Amino acid sequence: SQQGEEDPQALSIQEGENATMNCSYKTSINNLQWYRQNSGRGLVHLILIRSNEREKHSGRLRVTLDTSKKSSSLLITASRAADTASYFCAYSGAGSYQLTFGKGTKLSVIP
């Protein structure tokens, strides 16, 4: 499976600012998911967006999906120091439950 690309690889912002991370992929997908991983820990599922959806919100999170461009973005508004973590997109192809992960974005929120 081809690993997705994410940018930026690292992002450093001040608390209260918004953070935007992008993910691109190369195949047709069923859905795309975003996960957070604190250093050395397991994954926390943030949000799932289906291939027929264009935008989804969950609290301070906003995810968009553009299947024509094969890309997705994750926006975290009003960031907090506790948002400091690595963020990964992951997607499953048509007819599959297997997830392919992007390379991740390391977000640092400075208090």
Place this chain on the structure above:
Amino acid sequence: GAVVSQHPSWVICKSGTSVKIECRSLDFQATTMFWYRQFPKQSLMLMATSNEGSKATYEQGVEKDKFLINHASLTLSTLTVTSAHPEDSSFYICSAPNFGQGAVFSYNEQFFGPGTRLTVL
């Protein structure tokens, strides 16, 4: 949400020994589980798909004789790293899709275990 556990959470072993990692779905049945490996500062890479009642399927480049997978029941999959070497040191994570909403791929959410950190000396 569904819960997946892993045991142990960390293990240190000597080179040449074998290490078994367990992945359990605690409140749902998982006919399929996935095993990932994550090296420091890198993303997760799928190693293999564990199928209850049948052989696991391995991704290209993953040695099936080195990474033995047994899906013993509908709630348990094990990964055994045989004859471990320092280059096998990594963070191993399992996941399982919850078919609670039926086998609809677009609704699939996977639940991840907390991971097992393996250090081979």
